[in-house]
Amino acid sequence: MDKLSEKAEEILESLWVMTVEGDNVGCLLSSLKVELDSEELLELIQRAYVEVRDGRVHLRKEGRAEAQMTVRRHRLAERLTMDILGIEGEEGNEQACAFEHLLKQGVDTKLCTLLNHPTTCPHGNPIPPGECCDAARQQGEPGIVPLTELKPAETGEIAYLAASDDKKMQKLMSMGVLPGSQLSLVQKFPSYIFKVGHSQFAVDDTLAREIYIRRPH
Amino acid sequence: MSEQQSSSPKVVLVGNPNVGKSVLFNVLTGAYTTVSNYPGTSVEVSRGHCTIDDQRYEILDTPGMYSMMPITDEERVARQILLKEDPHAVIHIIDARNIDRMLPITLQLIEAGLPVVLVVNILDEAKRLGMELDLELLQDHLGIPVIGAVMKRRIGLHELRRAIADYAMVPHKPFAYAADLEADINKLVRLIHGDYRLSRRATCLLLMQKDDDIEALVEKNESESNFLQLKDGLREIIFKRRADLNLQISLERKKVCKRMLDGVVTQIIKDVEPLGEKLSKLMMNPWTGTPILLLVVYFGLYKFVGGFGAGTLVDFLEGNLFENYVNPPVINFAEKYLTQRWLYELTVGEYGLWTLGIRYAVALVLPIVGAFFLIFSLLEDTGYFPRLALLVDRLFKRIGLSGRAVIPIVLGFGCDTMATLVTRTLETRRERIIATMLLALAIPCSAQLGVILGLLSAAPNALAVWSIFLLLVFLLIGFLAARLLPGESPVFYMEIPPLRLPQLRNVVVKTLTRMQSYFVEILPLFLFASVILWAGKMTGTLSTVVGALSPVVKALGLPVEVTTAFVFGFFRRDFGAAGLYDLQSSGLLNITQLTVAAVTLTLFVPCVAQFLVMLKERGVKTALGIFVFVTLMAFSSGWFLNKFLLATGLLA
Numbered sequence: 060m061d062k063l064s065e066k067a068e069e070i071l072e073s074l075w076v077m078t079v080e081g082d083n084v085g086c087l088l089s090s091l092k093v094e095l096d097s098e099e100l101l102e103l104i105q106r107a108y109v110e111v112r113d114g115r116v117h118l119r120k121e122g123r124a125e126a127q128m129t130v131r132r133h134r135l136a137e138r139l140t141m142d143i144l145g146i147e148g149e150e151g152n153e154q155a156c157a158f159e160h161l162l163k164q165g166v167d168t169k170l171c172t173l174l175n176h177p178t179t180c181p182h183g184n185p186i187p188p189g190e191c192c193d194a195a196r197q198q199g200e201p202g203i204v205p206l207t208e209l210k211p212a213e214t215g216e217i218a219y220l221a222a223s224d225d226k227k228m229q230k231l232m233s234m235g236v237l238p239g240s241q242l243s244l245v246q247k248f249p250s251y252i253f254k255v256g257h258s259q260f261a262v263d264d265t266l267a268r269e270i271y272i273r274r275p276h
Numbered sequence: 277m278s279e280q281q282s283s284s285p286k287v288v289l290v291g292n293p294n295v296g297k298s299v300l301f302n303v304l305t306g307a308y309t310t311v312s313n314y315p316g317t318s319v320e321v322s323r324g325h326c327t328i329d330d331q332r333y334e335i336l337d338t339p340g341m342y343s344m345m346p347i348t349d350e351e352r353v354a355r356q357i358l359l360k361e362d363p364h365a366v367i368h369i370i371d372a373r374n375i376d377r378m379l380p381i382t383l384q385l386i387e388a389g390l391p392v393v394l395v396v397n398i399l400d401e402a403k404r405l406g407m408e409l410d411l412e413l414l415q416d417h418l419g420i421p422v423i424g425a426v427m428k429r430r431i432g433l434h435e436l437r438r439a440i441a442d443y444a445m446v447p448h449k450p451f452a453y454a455a456d457l458e459a460d461i462n463k464l465v466r467l468i469h470g471d472y473r474l475s476r477r478a479t480c481l482l483l484m485q486k487d488d489d490i491e492a493l494v495e496k497n498e499s500e501s502n503f504l505q506l507k508d509g510l511r512e513i514i515f516k517r518r519a520d521l522n523l524q525i526s527l528e529r530k531k532v533c534k535r536m537l538d539g540v541v542t543q544i545i546k547d548v549e550p551l552g553e554k555l556s557k558l559m560m561n562p563w564t565g566t567p568i569l570l571l572v573v574y575f576g577l578y579k580f581v582g583g584f585g586a587g588t589l590v591d592f593l594e595g596n597l598f599e600n601y602v603n604p605p606v607i608n609f610a611e612k613y614l615t616q617r618w619l620y621e622l623t624v625g626e627y628g629l630w631t632l633g634i635r636y637a638v639a640l641v642l643p644i645v646g647a648f649f650l651i652f653s654l655l656e657d658t659g660y661f662p663r664l665a666l667l668v669d670r671l672f673k674r675i676g677l678s679g680r681a682v683i684p685i686v687l688g689f690g691c692d693t694m695a696t697l698v699t700r701t702l703e704t705r706r707e708r709i710i711a712t713m714l715l716a717l718a719i720p721c722s723a724q725l726g727v728i729l730g731l732l733s734a735a736p737n738a739l740a741v742w743s744i745f746l747l748l749v750f751l752l753i754g755f756l757a758a759r760l761l762p763g764e765s766p767v768f769y770m771e772i773p774p775l776r777l778p779q780l781r782n783v784v785v786k787t788l789t790r791m792q793s794y795f796v797e798i799l800p801l802f803l804f805a806s807v808i809l810w811a812g813k814m815t816g817t818l819s820t821v822v823g824a825l826s827p828v829v830k831a832l833g834l835p836v837e838v839t840t841a842f843v844f845g846f847f848r849r850d851f852g853a854a855g856l857y858d859l860q861s862s863g864l865l866n867i868t869q870l871t872v873a874a875v876t877l878t879l880f881v882p883c884v885a886q887f888l889v890m891l892k893e894r895g896v897k898t899a900l901g902i903f904v905f906v907t908l909m910a911f912s913s914g915w916f917l918n919k920f921l922l923a924t925g926l927l928a
Contacts (some may be wrong), residue, residue: 225522226347230769232526233342235377249562250666250679252772257373257405261666263768
């Protein structure tokens with residue numbers, strides 16, 4: 060079977076967001092901005108991914124997996140453009156849309172592993188897990204996590220710092236937050252409080268997210 | 277530097293914040309600087325003297341620094357001293373408990389070719405944690421004098437004085453880093469020829485870390501061709517190491533430190549949680565921390581400052597001492613000898629120097645401010661403020677500030693002028709502007725607070741309306757400012773020092789120092805304000821201004837007499853409040869009017885002193901902008917509150 064067209068993928072994506080994540084029963088053709096006889100819709104109907112009843116498009120059981128993976132690719136692409144490439148705002152969205160259609164045949168798995176199996180997109184929406192995520196979960200908890208993922212009283216070794224700018228990096232290093240040091244989390248709310256050696260520090264979640272901890276095995 | 281050759285040898289104190297640097301300064305010099313258990317309160321450099329073996333030494337205390345690469349302005353000040361002065365000795369003081377974290381700075385100082393003495397302080401608390409330190413071994417490893425100390429009990433002071441007197445600089449073998457890093461450093465070292473006070477090796481390392489100040493210095497000292505060549509080499513190295521240069525240098529230093537500390541520290545595991553630690557956890561947990569904050573506010577601010585300071589103390593000083601014993605002879609004297617009307621008015625008249633100036637400052641303001649500073653110093657010494665900072669950080673982020681801003685805001689309840697000065701410790705310009713504005717608008721100083729609490733305490737409802745309304749304005753304006761002002765949102769990070777039992781002497785001296793600087797700074801302004809008001813009264817300007825402002829006041833539903841209080845309010849915030857006090861005593865204001873007047877006055881423009889500091893710290897444009905905004909905001913809020921209270925009949 061041929062690849063789905065980009066426009067068809069976008070319809071699946073909107074359907075998923077509105078009906079599976081949202082509380083709509085099907086979507087009006089008008090809110091999807093498609094015509095009943097448009098090519099991309101026919102493409103989806105032909106594969107039995109969707110059906111159209113009374114002017115509403117419904118996602119069929121057969122289309123769910125494909126829709127889920129489309130959403131997953133889109134949100135992984137967002138992580139890539141916004142977090143790694145640092146492209147933000149409108150430009151970031153556009154680039155993410157361009158990228159998502161390239162993430163096929165295992166490229167999404169590689170990206171997902173590179174990003175350490177993220178669970179949410181930069182806007183906070185869930186990224187549907189792929190097989191790679193399930194496999195990683197089977198192997199036990201991921202070894203290296205941001206400080207924000209630790210539980211109070213948990214200890215670990217500082218693995219690396221992912222500070223986005225030099226000044227932040229220096230702040231962390233000057234507090235003795237250096238790879239190889241042992242760190243224990245004291246409390247998470249309202250600020251992150253942790254101990255390195257005999258000193259205690261408080262940081263907000265922006266900084267906490269940039270300290271990566273290796274959990275002991 | 278010819279002017280320095282003639283003066284005494286210099287001894288510079290450096291170290292992280294909160295390791296006992298200022299305490300060391302005090303025991304060395306006998307002078308007093310404000311010692312605090314809060315990172316980053318000493319912005320300026322204190323100088324003092326000490327004499328050892330008939331030789332006089334000048335001692336310089338620097339703001340806390342975390343590394344040779346400055347991040348904040350305070351650290352820049354500290355580094356600047358090391359670059360400019362020619363010290364006889366540099367005393368690096370560290371906290372024994374965190375020796376592994378602080379030793380890298382010692383390395384950097386030694387590497388810079390400075391004559392370093394290492395003081396390992398707070399040994400007693402380290403011992404309590406089960407740490408044993410072999411400092412002789414550390415001295416062998418480092419090759420510089422190392423002194424163990426508990427400075428607040430003067431342990432180690434004698435040894436330190438000897439070390440300063442006997443200091444003989446020996447050239448130090450550099451600590452070697454990884455081979456590839458060494459190669460890069462050497463390549464650069466060969467390219468510079470100037471004299472930089474810091475060693476060439478250290479200078480090159482700072483260049484590699486893109487230190488702009490150092491680069492500017494090098495550019496000035498090297499020939500042009502040399503500098504261009506250096507720049508080329510530098511660019512290449514920086515590009516090659518773009519991913520992790522800073523990190524690699526830090527890690528290399530950590531490795532060296534590990535070598536230095538090998539066999540020095542023995543840790544005996546102790547598993548008892550000290551009482552302080554438990555209390556600290558309660559303070560940092562929002563569920564228990566919030567009630568603790570409320571208790572502190574109730575007992576510290578309301579009961580002690582409001583009740584004891586503004587009530588008992590003021591009654592005694594103003595009502596008893598001045599009214600019965602001090603004022604009569606002064607007025608008698610004036611009536612007898614100062615018979616000219618203008619002179620009489622200038623001294624003991626309605627707005628006279630004595631009546632409005634000295635009596636107000638001494639009998640009314642000083643007890644209130646003093647009570648506040650006592651509580652503030654007490655809390656500061658326990659280490660409560662950093663815990664409060666992390667508690668409110670999330671809320672403060674909403675109003676464009678970080679938890680760090682809690683210090684200037686709390687201090688504002690004592691004296692907004694001082695607090696505006698302290699906004700310097702905030703990291704971004706945006707934060708400083710927001711904090712300055714909120715201080716000018718919605719934070720009443722203790723003098724004003726005292727009078728207003730006294731004024732409204734008879735009507736608890738009015739007090740509640742006043743507090744809630746001010747809180748709302750504070751949050752609303754902060755929230756809008758955070759939305760509208762451009763710039764990056766602040767990042768919060770802060771060291772949480774252990775809780776300490778405050779030392780009585782330290783607290784008392786600190787309170788007195790603060791009161792003294794308040795008095796020295798404020799009394800002239802009180803007198804200045806009196807003269808202005810007196811001149812205004814004599815020339816009739818005052819009544820013109822009052823006349824011009826009175827329609828505005830009437831629009832708020834207030835009697836015309838209140839206008840005088842508003843005009844006064846600009847000269848001293850509390851003058852205004854005290855003016856209301858007189859009006860209320862004579863029955864001119866009902867409860868609604870009193871509340872509206874109190875709210876408007878609290879929001880209304882800061883006093884002269886605060887405005888001058890705003891001009892100095894924030895510049896003319898920003899300061900004037902804030903001034904205009906605050907004035908408009910105060911009167912429109914007053915107008916709104918009046919309509920609201922009348923419509924709802926809330927206080928009727």
